[in-house]
Amino acid sequence: MIEDIGNLFHGFAVVLQPYNILLMVLGIVLGVIIGVLPGLGGANGIAILLPLTFSMSPTSAIIMLSCIYWGALFGGAITSVLFNIPGEPWSVATTFDGYPMAQQGKAGEALTAAFTSSFVGALFAVIMITLLAPLVASLALEFGPPEIFSVYFLAFCSFVGLSKEPPFKTVASMMIGFALGAVGLDQMTGQLRLTFGMPELLSGFDFLIAVIGLFGIGEILLTMEEGLKFRGNTAKINPRVVLQTWAELPRYWATSLRSCIIGCWMGISPAGATPASFMSYGIAKRVARNGDKFGTGVIEGVVAPETAAHAAGTSALLPMLSLGVPGSPTAAVLLGGLLIWGLQPGPLLFVEQKDFVWGLIASMYLGNVVGLIIVLTCVPLFAAILRVPFSIIGPVILVMCAIGAYTVHNNTFDVVMMMVFGVAGYLLKKTDYPLAPMVLAIVLGDKAEESFRQSLLASQGSLGVFFSNGLVGSIMALGLIALFWPLIQDGWTRLHARPVT
């Protein structure tokens, strides 16, 4: 514990180098822009910018990329409040009360509340990461292949049970991800598989290409279909409004705390920021005394989803750092970055790459402080970006996606693949197939398969190895509960409804 605090301070020293602070500010600004623009989100924004960091040291690179992530989380709130357009899926719930507030001329209050709650949520999650991550990592160091597989199993089952999409669509999308991840060289036997003699497929499908296509191009196509008209409110934030709102916010400490906890919980299990924000909004509405006023511009209705979304987005990095299992697509992209920079994600990071891990954690603290200051002072500037017509910004985003896809492997075939993923992403999204599990499956496919096959090898093919001791058995059991959660919930309500009827 004491040692961890020492490490954290060492991390601060790393982050506070002028070069790293510059990257941090750059990252936040880029992140907010990404968050504001339709078609660019945390995951694909980072995927596009990832190649720019190949020449940096891993610590500097992760500082910049994680700051892009914080920036994107902040940026989503701007468009929700001012334009009633959620820049990111997790800020949909913020539009419910944020936009009415802006229409009543209280945009400044709404934005201040949103940014501040984001900050509070993130801070809560970072403190939790600081305290928990080293513990989880030291526990995970003892894991063998069956335990590692059980963690993957739990992560993927949570998707099926917790997402609002139909379970079989989640399963289909996830398993397609695993299948795409399996294409190419088999890690264990060195044999080629599923390539059908096509040299382009030898290295398999890169998940960064999938992320850029599915989320970037797919999102642009969706935007085109809806024919976006940007008509927004103007943002005026002055220090007086900020201070006034800050004076009011402590009243909602209970909502804040509850949202933080919901956010952290949903962020660690890979359900992610979007359901967290909705759940937090829903509960706040049910609990609040003026619950019926929600939706007409109540400040609490901004606080609840923003706190939860930011807490979830941040805590998604806990399993990524300590177990090597990302809690969200964005965390998955960061994990992909680790692999490219030559770091092995997982518990060993805490032993072998202390500078990196604690630099990242320290940058979470500072990045959010810097982020809060930047967004509070520069809102009108960022809002102006949305006033650029889509017929200009649309093709520019397309070009950025193409450049991002190309630079992953310096391969023009990847650009074509990006387009294929893009059209597929549009169709899948329109038909309610969730994309996040697919992306995570492409990233983690090889590792999940490796741990699965190693476990089976050790047990001579018996699946009993996944229940052979208390630890692996209980993680698997949790996974099964998560998998069948919709059925369990259904049965429960039916059981309770019967006596009444």
Place this chain on the structure above:
Amino acid sequence: MSQSSQSSGGTGPSHRSVEIGVAAFLAVIAMIGIAGSLKAGIGWAAEGPRAGFFPFYVCLIVLISCGVNLVNAVRDFSGRELFAEWSQLRQVVSVVIPATIYVFSVPYLGMYVSSGLLIGAFMKWLGRYRWPMVLAIAIGVPIIIFILFERWFLVPLPKGPLEDWLGL
């Protein structure tokens, strides 16, 4: 998802047919995967499960899920809900076609020239801007990208005949 498509009285493909199409498409991918896995071997060898073992079962699950989704699609949608109106799809296609031409032109024209053409085409046809504005943005953006990538971050992008001619 369907709230936007039912509001006005336009026509378009039914949600059910697209739903069925997507499920069938994924099923085809799954069958290709199964065929590939069988070729790689799905049984056990001396070193444990063979290369096709894992993808085989994964694709099998996809196939089963697709079957369930297909049944659900037929059951849940009457065929009257619209996937999107034709006018909306025309908007989507008006992005897909130039974007597809763009991605295939990159290896031949280079990233900069084809990007400039894409931006210019978008602005002229969809945005209906005047030529000076179109040219300014369509030439300006690639130049900014060039400075950013080739000069600052030292990441080379594909180049075509124009760059060769300019000696870059």
